[in-house]
Amino acid sequence: MPFHIVSGDITKLQVDAIVNAANSSLLGGGGVDGAIHRAAGPRLLEECRGLHGCRTGEAKVTLGYDLPAKYVIHTVGPVWQGGGHGEEELLRSAYRNSLLLALEKHCESVAFPMISAGVYGYPKEQALQVAVSTIRAFLEENDMDVTLVIFDKSSFRIDRELFSDLSGFVDRMYDGGSGHPMGGAMYCAGAAPMQAEAARSMPMQGTLEEAKSGRMGMAADVPQEAPKKERRGFLHRAKKESAARMAAEMEVCEDSIAPHDLEAELRNLDESFSRALLRMIDVRGMKDSECYKKANIDRKLFSKIRSDVNYRPSKQTVLAFAVALELDLSETQAFLQKAGFALSRSSKADVIVEYFISHGNYDMYSINQVLFAYDQNLLGA
Numbered sequence: 001m002p003f004h005i006v007s008g009d010i011t012k013l014q015v016d017a018i019v020n021a022a023n024s025s026l027l028g029g030g031g032v033d034g035a036i037h038r039a040a041g042p043r044l045l046e047e048c049r050g051l052h053g054c055r056t057g058e059a060k061v062t063l064g065y066d067l068p069a070k071y072v073i074h075t076v077g078p079v080w081q082g083g084g085h086g087e088e089e090l091l092r093s094a095y096r097n098s099l100l101l102a103l104e105k106h107c108e109s110v111a112f113p114m115i116s117a118g119v120y121g122y123p124k125e126q127a128l129q130v131a132v133s134t135i136r137a138f139l140e141e142n143d144m145d146v147t148l149v150i151f152d153k154s155s156f157r158i159d160r161e162l163f164s165d166l167s168g169f170v171d172r173m174y175d176g177g178s179g180h181p182m183g184g185a186m187y188c189a190g191a192a193p194m195q196a197e198a199a200r201s202m203p204m205q206g207t208l209e210e211a212k213s214g215r216m217g218m219a220a221d222v223p224q225e226a227p228k229k230e231r232r233g234f235l236h237r238a239k240k241e242s243a244a245r246m247a248a249e250m251e252v253c254e255d256s257i258a259p260h261d262l263e264a265e266l267r268n269l270d271e272s273f274s275r276a277l278l279r280m281i282d283v284r285g286m287k288d289s290e291c292y293k294k295a296n297i298d299r300k301l302f303s304k305i306r307s308d309v310n311y312r313p314s315k316q317t318v319l320a321f322a323v324a325l326e327l328d329l330s331e332t333q334a335f336l337q338k339a340g341f342a343l344s345r346s347s348k349a350d351v352i353v354e355y356f357i358s359h360g361n362y363d364m365y366s367i368n369q370v371l372f373a374y375d376q377n378l379l380g381a
């Protein structure tokens with residue numbers, strides 16, 4: 001997969017190169033620099049001595065010695081001084097020059113820490129956006145497997161404005177895997193600090209409208225003051241009613257399909273997932289590479305799907321292509337059906353993807369940041 005976000009220790013990764021957030025002396029330090037030198041052993045420092053330092057925004061390469069990675073790419077990020085001293089451009093250069101060096105060394109996979117986001121004080125949310133956007137621009141032009149390693153996940157922040165009503169949506173839609181319509185609330189209570197905090201501060205836009213229309217969550221209708229037994233009965237009836245409503249909606253949906261509707265096209269049951277995908281790429285007027293890159297799918301995997309008419313994809317792969325093809329919700333359901341899957345309210349990942357699709361936001365990098373924040377598998381994996 002071209003872009004991953006993972007949490008953990010970069011020194012443990014089996015990749016061609018790991019990037020070190022070093023200082024300009026390249027003679028070691030604390031943070032990730034210290035961890036890399038400890039794991040690589042003393043020969044790394046010996047080689048670094050011969051490099052005679054590195055300027056901010058530039059990058060130099062050494063071997064990885066005792067590390068699982070073959071190379072260490074040492075780069076120097078900017079020290080945060082308030083944002084008015086060219087920090088963003090210097091941070092972009094640090095990522096870009098490291099990626100170019102990885103390319104020069106024929107690396108197929110490279111992992112980055114969040115450069116400058118520790119001792120150098122770059123605000124984490126901004127550092128993340130610079131990292132993601134720079135890696136993304138690079139991957140639009142090049143094939144490489146790039147991993148961003150988040151060491152301290154509790155400090156991981158997604159852009160609040162962009163995802164202002166996401167946590168409310170997840171709370172309402174996600175049934176906790178128990179089928180209990182109040183599961184979303186239970187999930188919120190047990191959420192990681194970032195999510196709980198976000199849930200408190202994010203406005204629940206659209207909640208009432210959707211609840212009132214009966215299309216979505218039922219939690220708003222549950223009489224909280226009723227005795228437990230009555231509540232259970234109420235919830236049971238509400239679930240049944242909701243299922244009936246959904247079925248009716250699906251029928252209306254099917255009745256209203258225009259002959260050349262994408263969804264109707266996708267309902268051609270004799271067609272395999274692979275055929276449907278290739279046809280949809282044509283319908284969208286996309287190039288193959290445009291589609292698999294947008295889907296965050298590895299070129300080799302795409303070739304496999306292309307050449308095997310009966311290829312059985314994972315659900316994440318189907319969803320990744322649904323996002324790349326910008327299918328709406330019912331088209332996505334029809335597309336998933338091709339591979340024997342369905343969107344489920346018992347899956348937090350599905351609810352998150354549903355949120356993005358229903359908001360017409362098909363930005364895979366944003367979706368994957370949110371999936372990571374919620375501890376879900378990323379799309380395209």
Ligand code: APR
Nearest residue numbers: 009010021023029030031032033113116117118119120151
């Ligand atoms: N794996 C992955 N990430 C790590 C690890 C690790 N083992 N250890 C720390 N990190 C993370 C931090 O949580 C932070 O998000 O790396 C990011 C960068 O933090 P620093 O290592 O402090 O790097 P930076 O902010 O760029 O400061 C560079 O620190 O130790 C010195 O020599 C280094 O002077 C230089 C300065």
